[in-house]
Amino acid sequence: PRCGLLWLHISCAPNGALCPWGRCMGSECGPGGSQSRAVWCAHSEGWTTLPTNCDQAERPDNQQSCFRVCDWHKDLYDWQLGAWNQCVPVSMRSGGVQRPAVCTRGEEGIQTREVGCVQKVNAEPAEDAICEYFEPKPRLEQACLIPCPRDCVVSEFSPWTACSKTCGMGLQNRIRFVLAPPLFGGAACPNLTEFQTCQPGACVGAESLYSLRVGPWGACSVPLPRQARQADEPPGEKKARERLREKGKGKDPETRELIKKKRNRNRQNRPGGKFWELQVGFQTREVTCVHKSGDVEALSLCSQETLPVTFQACVMTKDCDVTEWSEWSACSKECYDPNGPVGERTRTRKVSQFPIGGGADCPELEEKEPCSPQGDGVQPCIVYSWKTTEWTECRVDVLLSQQDRRRGNQTGLCGGGIQTREVYCVQTSSDTPAANLGSLRSKEALRPMDSDLCLGIPPNTTQLCHISCPVECDVSSWSAWGPCTYENCQDQAAKKGFKLRKRKIVNEPTGGTGNCPHLVEAIPCEDPSCYDWLVVKLEECIPDNEKECGPGTQIPQVQCVNSDGEYVERQLCRDAILPMPVICEVPCPKDCALSPGPPGPCALTLALEKTPRANRRRARSILAYNAGEGGIQCPNASALQEVRSCNDHPCTVYHWQTGRTRGDDASCSVGMQTRKVICVRVNVGQCPESLRPDTVRPCLLPCKRDCIVTPYSDWSPCPSTCRAGSGNIKKKQYRKRIVIQSPANGGQDCPEVLNQERECDAPSVCQGYRWKTHKWRRCQLVPWSVRQDSPGAQETCGPGLQIRAVSCRKQDGGQADIEACLKFASSMPPLTQPCQLPCQEDCQLSSWSKFSPCSADCVGVRTRKRMLIGKSKKRDQCKNNQVYPLSETQYCPCNKYNAQPVGNWSDCVLPEGGRVEGQLGMKVQGDIKECGQGYRYQAMVCYDQDNRIVETSRCNSHGYIEEACIIPCPSDCKLSEWSNWSRCSKSCGSGVKVRSKWLREKPYNGGRPCPKLDHVNQVYEVVPCLSDCGQYVWVAEPWSVWKVSNVDLKDNCGEGVQTRKVRCMLNTIDGPSEQVEDYLCDPEEMPLGARNSRLPCPEDCVLSDWEAWSPCPLPCSENSTRERSAYPLRQPGEEKECPPTKETESCKLNSNCFHYSYNITDWSTCQLSERAVCGVGIKTRMLDCVRSDRKSVDLKFCKELGLERKWQMNASCVVECPVNCQLSDWSSWSECTHTCGLAGKLWRRRTVMQAPQGDGRPCPSQMEQWKPCLVKPCFSWKYSAWSECKSEGARCGDGLRFRNVSCFVSDGSGQQDSSLVDDELCGDLVPSVDGDPQIILQESCTVPCPGECYLTEWNAWSPCQLSCVSGDDLGFGSVQVRSRAVLAQDPENLLQCPEQELEARPCTDGQCFEYKWRTGPWRGSSRLVWCQRSDGLNITGGCPATAKPMSDRSCDPPCTKPRSLCTEAGVCGCEEGYTEVMTSDGLLDQCTVIPVLEIPTAGDNKADVKTIRAYNPSQTEASSPGRAGRTWFLQPFGPGNTPQHTVILKHFSFVSVCSKKPKRPQRRQMNNRLKPLTLAYDGDADM
DSSP states (O other): OGGGEEEEETTOOTTOOOOOOOOOBOSSSEEEEEEEOOEEEEETTSOEEOGGGSOGGGOOOSEEEEEEOOGGGGGTEEEEEOOOOOOEEHHHHSTTSOOOSSOSSEEEEEEEOOEEEEETTTOOEEOHHHHHHHSOOOOSEEEEEEEOOBOOEEEOOOOOOOOSOSSSSEEEEEEOOEEEOOBTTOOOOOOSEEEEEEOOSOOSSSOOOEEEEEOOOOOOBOOOOHHHHHHTSOHHHHHHHHHHHHHHHTSOHHHHHHHHHHHHHHHHTSTTSSSOOOOEEEEEOOEEEEETTSOEEOGGGSOOSSOOOOEEEEEOOBOOEEOOOOOOOOOSOOEEOSSSOOEEEEEEOOEEEOOBSSOOOOOOSEEEEEEOOOSTTOEEOEEEEEEEOOOOOOBSGGGSOTTOGGGTOOTTOBEEEEEEOOEEEEEEETTSOTHHHHOOSSOOOOOOBOGGGOOSOOOOSEEEEEEOOOOOOOBOOOOOOOOOEESOTTOOOSOOEEEEEEOOBOSOOTTGGGGSOOOEEEEEESSOOSEEEEEEEEOOOEEGGGOSSEEEEEOEEEEEEETTSOBOOGGGGTTSOOOOOEEEEEOOTTSOEEOOOOOOOOEEOOOSSSSOOEEEEEEOOEEEOOOSSSSOOOOOHHHHEEEEEOOOOOOOOEEEEEOOOEEOOOSSSEEEEEOOEEEEESSSOOOOGGGOOOSEEEEEOOOOBOOEEOOOOOOOOOOOTTSTTOTTOOOEEEEEOOEEEOOBTTOOOOOSOOEEEEEOOOOOOOOOEEEEEOOOOOOBOOOHHHHTTSTTTTSSOEEEEEEOOEEEEETTSOBOOHHHHHHHSOSOOOSEEEEEEOOTTSOOBOOOOOOOOOSSTTSSEEEEEOOBOGGGGGOTGGGOTTTSOOEEEEEOOOOOOEEEEESOOOOOBOOSSSOOOGGGOOOOTTOOOOOEEEEEEEEEEEEOTTSOEEOGGGGTOOSEEEEEEEEOOOBOOEEOOOOOOOOOSOSSEEEEEEEEEEEEEOOBSSOOOOOOOOTTSEEEEEEEEEEOTTSEEEEEOOOOOOEESSOOTTTOOEEEEEEOOEEEEEEETTEEEEEOOGGGSOGGGOOOSEEEEEEOOTTSOEEOOOOOOOOOOSSOOTTOEEEEEOOEEEOOOTTOOOOOSEEEEEOOBTTTBOOEEEEEOOOOOOBOOTTBSSEEEEEEOOEEEEETTSOEEOHHHHHHTTOOOOOOOEEEEEEOOOBOOEEOOOOOOOOOSSSSBSOOEEEEEOOEEEOOBTTOOOOOSOOEEEEEOOOBOEEEEEEOOOOOOBOTTSSEEEEEEEOOEEEEEEOSSSSSOOEEEOGGGGTTSOSOBTTBOOOOOEEEEEEOOTTOEEEOOOOOOOOOEEEEETTEEEEEEEEEEEEEOEEESOGGGGGGOOOOEEEEEEESSOBOOOEEEEEOOOBTTBOOEEEEETTSOEEESOSOGGGOOOOBOOOSSOOOSTTEEEOTTSSEEEOTTEEEEEOTTSOEEEEEEOOOOOOOOTTOOSOSSOOOOOOOTTSOGGGOTTOSSOOOOOOOBOGGGOBOSOOOOOOOOOOOOOOSOOOOOOOOOOOGGGOSSOOOOOSSSOO
């Protein structure tokens, strides 16, 4: 740049890095757009200058063409992602990172890939900007893990084989196989074979250098045409043919025709007919002579008497050939159903040529595809849907617990219950809306179908329901008796009068008020009137003649009332007698003053006597005594009590009584109901006619309803005969019909029979297919031209091939297509077999006969025979019984059987069919728990004397042991009955009352659980109650006579005391009736029982008692007052005044003035009818009037204030129903889980039809039951091992190996080896081995020639192994491997061996193996070190070489002394039981045995003295099991109890142990360093 100037473009740094271009602009989408950027001239230090200062030649472009991306380009362009490259270690990319020395999990790496934008159509590259417009560029690199290299892992070597030669120099080998392949760059596999030479002994004569080798059989060739073949026949055969022809000509035409027909019939079944182009040809093989070096030499060098056969007959190979496909069949579905499953159509092709001689197999002969029928005429499909019957009546009894006393009397049960219905499957057309199916309005009765045809979830069969509980009629208490009134005030002609009392219905009873008790009672009376005067009060006593005191009158204040006591206009009482003024007396100052005593009410008491009494009482007391003279004296005490009888009238009560309503039995219409009405009375008399109830009323009658049942369902299918194990049991078939509407109101009853059964007809034969084999054709030999050079070729004899036809038959023998057998029958029988035409020299024998029968088991012998046939009978060599035995003898089989139980006991199974009632078992309706006595079963297995399993019938056993068992019956929680309700907790206002039940017995065996109990096992019910505050009142008797304390004998006045009795009485409408306990009345309101006051003296003013206080104005305030007053009963004398007649006091809150408010109680528990178990009930609460001091008072206080009552007092509530778990019936027993063996089980199951609710009985845990199947032996075909490979007639080359297939029996458990049995026992099995129907009994193989080196067969695949570290999967999958090792027989040819082979493949469910080094004990200076896999297998490879423990520890100089060894410290020491004797320079001189002394054991009485012995602390007590006591050794020790190896021992001896009294040992400290020997000494003997 000129003077440091350079061009910059926008957003660029001065280093010249390119910057982003602006947005691509253009009028059209695609390549025609342009984009620009700003370019200016700047100094390298950053300041801008004129553009002319920069070099114009270097100026960057400020504009370029670009690709303008539009939204629709998204469909044309996309990112193309390349494959991830190899994972490169991070350490290689960044030099600073050190590679780990030891690899554990793996090494972190990075892998990259190429990503580019391309056109979707042709993958042409495009600018990345196009794809970036829609989606960010995918990442170009990612982290990866390079797993640690895994070396090849191989097994241990097998033992050495025998020597390959019997003489001379041979080879022995041992091989191993690969367990895990080398992975991720691990070490390759080592040699799998190890060889060593062997020389069993010198060969006698020259070693055979040449071997005869046969090659493989060549392709099958066709023999010459017929004419050439005849010319090619041996001369003898030609002559024989001509003789036969001449013989045939001589037969009559009829015979010739018969022969011709038979020949034609045979030709039809002949192979080479329709499907089999069977052609017998021949094949040849090469025979060579091979030197042990592998070179082929002249055949003459192989000295062998006869050369192997070089030709054999064969079948020409033919591949399978099939016809063209047929047309597609019609669709299997013939109707239209858009939602249902589709149909299927098929097409087939037939076999025109079967595969023969190993030709290619046939392709699929049938093809299927889904289809739906097309066209206008297609009918809609039949659809199956669920339908339900009506719900049954609601039943409450099924909810009762076991102990509920209502079980005994179930009438009138109500509340929550359960109802059921049946669900069944019906056929409907697909255009019928499903919603109509559930309704029974149309009552169309559809035929029940098999439930399996309905697919959806069936509707529920049970539901909760509710029977309304009858509400009993609730009536109020009686009112007081009314006045005597006419029966009818409009008709007063009849002079009869009645006094009435009434009560009301306070609720709405079920079924109206017809069932309520009578509401009116009447008493006849005299002088009735409809209106009467009522004395409201008497005015003051006014003395006569305007005097101040003395006799006078009181004027009554009256009001006109009707018979109900209501105030009416005064004029209505114009006919009534107005009450007269009452005579009274105002006492004068010197008179006796009495309290006023108005007569009491006339209390009517209905006694048991015929004439009840009614009395009126009044009592007065003396308030002041009279003066000594001149005043009216006080009456005596008896005159103060006054009793008057009321008007006498008969006290007989009458009322109307109604009978039960009876309905008219009319048809579905309006009817009439009648009832009887009678007047009930005690004496002769009459009820008021006007109150007579109705005797007739109209009603609606319900309609009749007939029973409706469905038609019968189809008969259930009969089981077919081919079902295994059906036996000879007579099967039945069933059909049913279902009641869909029950009869009601006298409708037609249901039929008695709803289920029918009948015996099944004779079962039809199952359709099946089988192969039929036809006769073998004659044996065909290899053509004469091929075999003419072989010995014996002049004869028509030797090995050949014969063929036969097979055809397909139905089980009943009828013809069937071959394709049917290919599809349904077992594998096709072979069409060819080798055969042998006997030569003249051959001996021909018949087949063996069957063995003769045995008379009894274990007794005698049985034989079978065969005989010579044809010319063999005359040949002497055939009569050699040693070579050709004609009879065979065997001991009769000795079968002994023993039975033994096997497996566990089954579940306890109740007897099926009728349920046993009572204690043995029960099934209460709706109570699905079954219990009682059942049986449990254990299978029996039968073995023969060879411990082979046989049919149980051989042991005379029916296959089971059974024993009785008990399924315990469930017992519900048992509670007591409810206690009585407690008294209301308050005598005034709202309280609670409680009742309880207590636990009598806990539930067990799945019974109903208990409700929630408290700590004393009780359950409570609490309801609010309201006590009428006026129901108990204090009643005070009149005050007693004064007792004056300071008696003024002259005046009888002054301070005194009065008393009276106060009692708590039950209050009734007619006033207080009987005395009760005092605590029932409010103690705060109890009147005083005594008072002190002043008895007025003569001429003193006498006042009445104070009247009640006037009420305080509300709200209470201390500014307001209340007052009370009294009035003078006796005016004062002269100069005397009356005290004040008024008193006032201020109003104080909660003292004499109160505020009132309503209080609402809590809700009660949900109350049900006595006849209900659950369902809808009522909860109640109470309204209480509460004073401001929180005391409950009579509701009238709140009512008088007109307070708002906004609460609902009753609400409906629900008590959850205790629904027991409802289970279905047990299903029928399943098929056996195993077709044979010991482990088979039969299962049956049941399902929950109704889950338990509330405190219902829970479902049992056992929803399925099992019992053992009959034990049957498991028969199977099994292969024997392959025979050795044999090349017929030669030493080596291509040969055959064979194996047999035999019948084996086992118990199916896999624990026991199978046992060989007669092949007939497998006769019913489809021929297959381990599920493979292709049974191969021979295969070609190779016998190696002595000089050859070759590979073994592949070993089996190794277990699947996972790539993992410490049990963690690394994510590289699993692998398994197999290998082939090299084998050789001659040391000279080892260099010509092929490479060993290894094959690996991925697999699933790999196992994670760990590898660890293991070590053996040191043996001298070495020890064994090996690698072990975590499953215990010893292997080579897999363990890390860096961690391999030391296996050699050589000492220098080597330890050559007897009994010496190289210690871990690398110096020479002695074996166990020997001590080292060292030289002065510290080297081992010799190993000397440590003397051993025996300690007498407990049982050894030879010596009574303990012995001394040294102790080897490194040896455990158990290390010398041969001794009864413990053996002690002498061993030198150094300081710190470490073995001292440098002890110089010149000479030592033991002091003899004597039986003298032991000395006390000297306790002297000795330095261990100075002791050449340390003796373990126990102080009991001298040394």
